[in-house]
Amino acid sequence: MRSPCDFGTTNGVLGYDAYPSQDRASPAESVRNADQTMQNQTHFGFEQVAESDKAQRVAGVFDSVFRRYDLMNDLMSGGLHRLWKAFTIDRSGVREGSRVLDVAGGTGDLSLAFARRAGKSGRVWLTDINGAMLSHGRDRLADQGFFLPAAQCDAERLPFPAGYFDCVSVAFGLRNMTHKDRALAEMFRVLRPGGRLLVLEFSRVWKPLAPFYDFYSFKIIPRIGKLVTRDEASYRYLAESIHVHPDQEEMRAMMEQAGFENVEYFNLTMGVVALHRGFKF
Ligand SMILES: C[S@@+](CC[C@H](N)C(=O)[O-])C[C@H]1O[C@@H](n2cnc3c(N)ncnc32)[C@H](O)[C@@H]1O
Numbered sequence: 001m002r003s004p005c006d007f008g009t010t011n012g013v014l015g016y017d018a019y020p021s022q023d024r025a026s027p028a029e030s031v032r033n034a035d036q037t038m039q040n041q042t043h044f045g046f047e048q049v050a051e052s053d054k055a056q057r058v059a060g061v062f063d064s065v066f067r068r069y070d071l072m073n074d075l076m077s078g079g080l081h082r083l084w085k086a087f088t089i090d091r092s093g094v095r096e097g098s099r100v101l102d103v104a105g106g107t108g109d110l111s112l113a114f115a116r117r118a119g120k121s122g123r124v125w126l127t128d129i130n131g132a133m134l135s136h137g138r139d140r141l142a143d144q145g146f147f148l149p150a151a152q153c154d155a156e157r158l159p160f161p162a163g164y165f166d167c168v169s170v171a172f173g174l175r176n177m178t179h180k181d182r183a184l185a186e187m188f189r190v191l192r193p194g195g196r197l198l199v200l201e202f203s204r205v206w207k208p209l210a211p212f213y214d215f216y217s218f219k220i221i222p223r224i225g226k227l228v229t230r231d232e233a234s235y236r237y238l239a240e241s242i243h244v245h246p247d248q249e250e251m252r253a254m255m256e257q258a259g260f261e262n263v264e265y266f267n268l269t270m271g272v273v274a275l276h277r278g279f280k281f
């Protein structure tokens with residue numbers, strides 16, 4: 001059996017085309033270009049940015065916070081992220097010998113837990129678009145005796161063959177992606193028939209709790225971020241990006257659109273987070 005490395009290379013650093021210069025365009029072209037530009041806007045938190053800029057803005061966030069990322073997760077969630085991740089592993093069906101892809105795996109929490117389950121005969125790939133997060137994660141796993149293959153790649157263009165993995169996971173990563181539909185389509189492609197996708201992501205909290213949750217995420221989290229990482233803006237982005245991310249039902253519809261079947265979701269901590277699971281048949 002060939003390994004994914006034989007099939008393609010990692011995507012390396014982001015590179016995006018600039019929009020065509022408006023100066024050289026005719027008036028009609030300028031209007032078309034302006035329309036095109038309007039169509040190619042996306043969210044970066046509450047800001048509207050050109051699609052071509054989002055990935056670099058997101059890279060700036062993780063380049064800034066990667067050293068304190070794990071500490072911040074514990075502080076912000078009061079340790080709950082560990083339970084959310086344990087639940088995800090529990091629903092993964094991963095066992096001895098499984099092949100698992102951790103997309104946007106960052107500092108590697110899920111990869112580590114998958115590797116423990118998949119054992120020596122299994123194969124767990126830690127991947128992320130961000131070199132700093134990825135190398136931090138890879139080193140962290142190595143310190144614990146796990147030497148997993150790691151690839152720096154964009155979830156929207158995965159360098160793996162079709163039908164290769166038993167399980168694909170993406171935890172707190174999809175929200176940051178520019179074209180979530182393309183990323184989901186890629187995750188579908190690399191799964192084998194019968195394989196499953198797990199999407200762990202912030203979602204829509206139970207309505208009566210929303211005012212408290214909003215206060216916490218918009219007022220408290222950025223302050224913790226400022227104290228711990230000296231980067232308030234990145235943690236304001238976190239709160240804003242949660243707010244504009246699709247809710248539970250929209251997320252289910254997106255997964256079905258990408259081809260997943262038997263899609264279901266589990267609300268965790270009253271919908272602060274949801275785990276979506278879907279199968280490729
Ligand atoms: C909030 S962290 C989550 C890390 C880890 N999965 C966890 O649960 O702790 C989000 C990660 O998504 C990565 N990411 C953002 N856009 C991506 C993309 N297009 N492809 C792959 N990874 C991406 C970021 O670099 C970052 O490491």
